[in-house]
Amino acid sequence: xxxxxxxxxxxxxxxxxxxxxxxxxxxxxxxxxxxxxxxxxxxxxxxxxxxxxxxxxxxxxxxxxxxxxxxxxxxxxxxxxxxxxxxxxxxxxxxxxxxxxxxxxxxxxxxxxxxxxxxxxxxxxxxxxxxxxxxxxxxxxxxxxxxxxxxxxxx
Numbered sequence: 001x002x003x004x005x006x007x008x009x010x011x012x013x014x015x016x017x018x019x020x021x022x023x024x025x026x027x028x029x030x031x032x033x034x035x036x037x038x039x040x041x042x043x044x045x046x047x048x049x050x051x052x053x054x055x056x057x058x059x060x061x062x063x064x065x066x067x068x069x070x071x072x073x074x075x076x077x078x079x080x081x082x083x084x085x086x087x088x089x090x091x092x093x094x095x096x097x098x099x100x101x102x103x104x105x106x107x108x109x110x111x112x113x114x115x116x117x118x119x120x121x122x123x124x125x126x127x128x129x130x131x132x133x134x135x136x137x138x139x140x141x142x143x144x145x146x147x148x149x150x151x152x153x154x155x
Contacts, residue, residue, distance in 0.1 A: 008035060009035070013051065019131060022055075030135075034051070047061065056093075061082060061149050126145070
């Protein structure tokens with residue numbers, strides 16, 4: 001990866017009161033699915049595409065901006081995009097910064113799990129209690145995983 005700032009999007013995906021994560025082969029951590037935002041994409045579009053490419057799953061992103069959308073602020077040139085759960089600054093190595101738009105999402109059908117780029121055995125489903133103690137998960141992933149579970153229960 002070349003030096004500079006890169007924009008990414010990731011999703012904490014809820015399926016039947018569990019969060020879907022995967023063990024990243026290169027870095028050995030358990031992470032949400034996601035990847036780079038391509039030119040012309042908004043973060044929500046990127047995360048849907050990346051999850052499909054990596055896992056084979058179709059997801060529905062939880063709309064964090066539903067209050068603003070209720071006021072219909074779109075005017076044809078300005079669009080109220082889904083802001084997601086957080087915007088994280090990740091320095092993967094000196095000189096390389098990723099700005100990650102992190103979303104909560106739900107998935108109703110996992111029959112296609114493992115048909116994307118990530119091998120099926122690298123996926124793990126964790127409930128809220130397992131999320132607290134599962135190895136190789138950074139604290140921010142634990143926190144936002146629990147947040148995604150709560151957000152999914154509210155829809």
